[in-house]
Amino acid sequence: MPTALTVIETTDSTCCSPITSGVMSDDEATSLAIKFKAMSDPTRLKLLSLVAATQDGEACVCDLNEPLDLSQPTVSHHLKILVEAGLLTRAKRGRWAYFALVPGALPSLADTLQA
Amino acid sequence: MPTALTVIETTDSTCCSPITSGVMSDDEATSLAIKFKAMSDPTRLKLLSLVAATQDGEACVCDLNEPLDLSQPTVSHHLKILVEAGLLTRAKRGRWAYFALVPGALPSLADTLQA
Numbered sequence: 001m002p003t004a005l006t007v008i009e010t011t012d013s014t015c016c017s018p019i020t021s022g023v024m025s026d027d028e029a030t031s032l033a034i035k036f037k038a039m040s041d042p043t044r045l046k047l048l049s050l051v052a053a054t055q056d057g058e059a060c061v062c063d064l065n066e067p068l069d070l071s072q073p074t075v076s077h078h079l080k081i082l083v084e085a086g087l088l089t090r091a092k093r094g095r096w097a098y099f100a101l102v103p104g105a106l107p108s109l110a111d112t113l114q115a
Numbered sequence: 116m117p118t119a120l121t122v123i124e125t126t127d128s129t130c131c132s133p134i135t136s137g138v139m140s141d142d143e144a145t146s147l148a149i150k151f152k153a154m155s156d157p158t159r160l161k162l163l164s165l166v167a168a169t170q171d172g173e174a175c176v177c178d179l180n181e182p183l184d185l186s187q188p189t190v191s192h193h194l195k196i197l198v199e200a201g202l203l204t205r206a207k208r209g210r211w212a213y214f215a216l217v218p219g220a221l222p223s224l225a226d227t228l229q230a
Binding site (some may be wrong): 026037041053106 | 144148158
């Protein structure tokens, strides 16, 4: 599957070969499970979609709590899990932290799921 | 994205629009989170990959415990979660249960993750 291989070679976030390519190794399964665990919460999925939908690809933490009707500490907690799972980047500028999708992370997960 | 729309129209397993298309609804996020939660465990990911890699697309439960070095009750527990999440089908024939990927379920999840 050349497309999947291309992505594997050109992104830093890829961990795993396609789920349909054979029995997954322990390391691959563990690495992939961490990402899916971060995405197994509706609030975190909505945060990912909010960040992904921003025009410049970056969202200030100060703009994320209102659309979800959650406190900023709660939003920060969920953002931290997404950063630790390698799905979001975090950049501190002045008073606020800004979050963006890790380039290639979601497409790489998508490639892993393609049959 | 015509490909994504085609999948959405032709499978029963699609729940959600692409994660990059805007803020996700509560229902979409909840439905998607259930699927990712089922996939947030290394053993369940390996089970999915074992089923997906079978030549005829179907695996007997009797053939799944040995490659994972797990007891059959443990394997059955994980398979039940994957069936309930809409990722695997289960068919009982004679003494054994047979598992297959729900058609379109993984590609549909992949479409949701495409940027």
